[in-house]
Amino acid sequence: MLETYSLFAGLGLYAAATLAALVNAARRRPGTGVVLLLVAAALSVHAVSIGLRWQRLDHGPYVDMFEVLSSNVWSLHAAVLAGVLLLPRLRALLPAVLPVLQILVAWLVTLEVRDTVFPVTYDTVWLPVHVLLGKAFLGITVLSVGGSVVILWRRCVAPAGFAALPSTKLLDEINFRLLLLAFVFECLMLLAGAVWAQDAWGRYWDWDPLETWSFLTWLALAGYLHLRVTVRPPPEASALAILAIFVIAFGTFFGMPFVSTAPHKGMI
Amino acid sequence: MGSAVPARPAMAAAPHRTAGRVLVAAASLWWTLVWMAAAGLILAAGLALDAPVGAWLALPCFGLCVNLAAALGVNERLRRQPGLLVFHVGLAVLALLAAAGRLTALNGTVEVTQGTPFEAGHVEGRAAPLHPWRLDRVGFVQGPFSIGYDPGMLRRHTRSTVHVPVADGGWESVEIGDDRPLKMFGYRFYTSPNKGYAVVLTHIAADGASRTGAVHLPSYPLNEHRQANRWPMPGGPVVDLWLHMPEPVLDENAAWSFRLPEEATLVVEAGGARHELKPGQEVPIGAARLRYDELRAWMGYTVFYDPTLPWLAAAALVASAGLGWHAVGKIRAVSGDGDA
Numbered sequence: 091m092l093e094t095y096s097l098f099a100g101l102g103l104y105a106a107a108t109l110a111a112l113v114n115a116a117r118r119r120p121g122t123g124v125v126l127l128l129v130a131a132a133l134s135v136h137a138v139s140i141g142l143r144w145q146r147l148d149h150g151p152y153v154d155m156f157e158v159l160s161s162n163v164w165s166l167h168a169a170v171l172a173g174v175l176l177l178p179r180l181r182a183l184l185p186a187v188l189p190v191l192q193i194l195v196a197w198l199v200t201l202e203v204r205d206t207v208f209p210v211t212y213d214t215v216w217l218p219v220h221v222l223l224g225k226a227f228l229g230i231t232v233l234s235v236g237g238s239v240v241i242l243w244r245r246c247v248a249p250a251g252f253a254a255l256p257s258t259k260l261l262d263e264i265n266f267r268l269l270l271l272a273f274v275f276e277c278l279m280l281l282a283g284a285v286w287a288q289d290a291w292g293r294y295w296d297w298d299p300l301e302t303w304s305f306l307t308w309l310a311l312a313g314y315l316h317l318r319v320t321v322r323p324p325p326e327a328s329a330l331a332i333l334a335i336f337v338i339a340f341g342t343f344f345g346m347p348f349v350s351t352a353p354h355k356g357m358i
Numbered sequence: 359m360g361s362a363v364p365a366r367p368a369m370a371a372a373p374h375r376t377a378g379r380v381l382v383a384a385a386s387l388w389w390t391l392v393w394m395a396a397a398g399l400i401l402a403a404g405l406a407l408d409a410p411v412g413a414w415l416a417l418p419c420f421g422l423c424v425n426l427a428a429a430l431g432v433n434e435r436l437r438r439q440p441g442l443l444v445f446h447v448g449l450a451v452l453a454l455l456a457a458a459g460r461l462t463a464l465n466g467t468v469e470v471t472q473g474t475p476f477e478a479g480h481v482e483g484r485a486a487p488l489h490p491w492r493l494d495r496v497g498f499v500q501g502p503f504s505i506g507y508d509p510g511m512l513r514r515h516t517r518s519t520v521h522v523p524v525a526d527g528g529w530e531s532v533e534i535g536d537d538r539p540l541k542m543f544g545y546r547f548y549t550s551p552n553k554g555y556a557v558v559l560t561h562i563a564a565d566g567a568s569r570t571g572a573v574h575l576p577s578y579p580l581n582e583h584r585q586a587n588r589w590p591m592p593g594g595p596v597v598d599l600w601l602h603m604p605e606p607v608l609d610e611n612a613a614w615s616f617r618l619p620e621e622a623t624l625v626v627e628a629g630g631a632r633h634e635l636k637p638g639q640e641v642p643i644g645a646a647r648l649r650y651d652e653l654r655a656w657m658g659y660t661v662f663y664d665p666t667l668p669w670l671a672a673a674a675l676v677a678s679a680g681l682g683w684h685a686v687g688k689i690r691a692v693s694g695d696g697d698a
Contacts, residue, residue: 176693177692209512210515291548
């Protein structure tokens with residue numbers, strides 16, 4: 091019961107933090123302290139729910155869509171919190187990023203909660219390593235998605251919007267550097283996944299649908315980084331490219347593992 | 359003499375310039391795209407034709423290696439930034455190793471009857487053109503194995519005991535299974551979900567010469583209701599074999615372990631005649647006799663060979679570390695309030 095209560099309390103606090111961030115932005119108030127506190131509280135309460143489920147089922151949140159989504163809602167909010175604490179100039183990104191994450195929260199609420207069985211092929215230390223690296227990749231990418239939303243907002247809606255954030259040019263540069271860091275985690279995630287696949291299925295890479303889409307994500311990211319260095323597209327074009335990369339990464343994370351019946355699903 | 363002196367540097371510079379132009383062309387990002395597209399086409403062709411294309415992938419891998427090496431040669435910005443340099447060198451090495459791996463790899467499967475030695479000739483699979491073929495050096499004897507199932511037919515842990523020869527001439531028992539392969543002479547043997555029953559038969563020819571072997575029935579429980587196989591007898595007809603199990607081995611709604619059936623009858627059909635045999639019984643077929651010795655289990659393995667495996671991991675790790683070094687420096691530069 092506490093598991094369910096803490097889950098919904100955590101989700102409510104995420105929503106409250108988002109509301110507070112949007113109200114701040116609408117009133118042009120720079121203060122983000124309350125928002126950060128609400129996100130931190132939501133993470134703590136949500137962590138209790140994840141921890142209780144982990145203890146009850148004796149495995150981490152890796153198996154079905156509810157577990158994967160719940161842990162990603164937690165990790166993406168944690169990445170945003172860590173990001174704005176480490177890069178204080180990005181604090182005003184919160185009203186751009188948090189609403190994007192609430193789409194995941196809304197999706198999570200609609201999912202059926204069932205007990206899951208931990209597949210034998212998941213019983214390896216490389217699974218948490220692979221998953222943590224993937225969460226770091228997606229978390230950093232979400233920060234740059236927030237930056238891209240701001241760039242496009244300034245271009246299409248209000249040129250003077252998000253005044254507390256750096257200039258569009260600098261934001262574009264920060265986005266590029268964040269994605270460079272995200273790319274490192276993407277590389278390491280693929281490496282850890284390959285080691286796991288070798289142990290679990292006797293091959294490190296077999297172009298199953300999830301592997302293919304992770305490689306396409308890698309390729310899209312590598313292509314963006316090269317184009318950004320060589321062609322230097324305008325910030326708006328970069329922002330659109332980042333959104334496209336996020337869509338591919340999102341589909342890879344939340345679509346392919348549950349659409350495909352390939353070994354990656356881990357149940358054979 | 360006097361006129362020849364100024365001409366010499368120009369003559370030497372011409373091939374130098376040509377080599378430079380070739381290097382610049384080879385370093386182009388367009389070539390990166392071309393090689394990646396080639397890899398994509400090869401993979402797509404492999405899927406469409408269901409053909410082994412692993413070795414062909416060596417070509418785009420090698421092309422990408424040349425492309426990256428050329429880029430490192432002509433792009434000073436890459437060389438000036440140590441993190442980026444390490445990343446691209448790591449990627450080039452990775453591409454080269456992947457090419458080498460695709461040319462030497464072996465992927466296969468094999469079934470080994472409990473109590474019998476592994477036979478290299480039974481491996482079914484695909485070997486790359488430069489595979490060194492050392493499978494005949496591999497030797498182990500299949501021991502007992504266990505595979506557990508949770509209710510709902512969820513497969514749990516596989517534990518397979520194999521006996522491997524040791525230096526003093528004896529044998530050592532090793533337990534493998536799940537993510538623990540048997541490694542011998544560069545080959546890795548992973549337990550696969552496939553396992554089943556093996557009918558041990560002795561063929562006794564008209565002259566009294568006998569030969570014993572095992573006929574593997576289809577994987578169990580995947581083919582629970584198709585425990586049958588055909589076997590061409592030496593110099594005789596093809597016989598149909600079917601294992602009749604009156605008591606079910608598995609219970610879909612309870613936890614169970616793979617085991618031999620307690621009561622099983624071997625049904626042999628040859629030339630329109632049907633015979634039911636228990637272990638130790640025999641039946642005349644033509645001029646020969648066929649004896650059903652016993653029922654055993656067979657274990658399925660995935661066989662994998664790629665000597666580049668640890669080097670691939672090391673190259674990928676070094677490349678990632680290089681890029682991480684570069685990225686952290688870039689992030690630090692924008693973490694303060696100043697301009698990047």
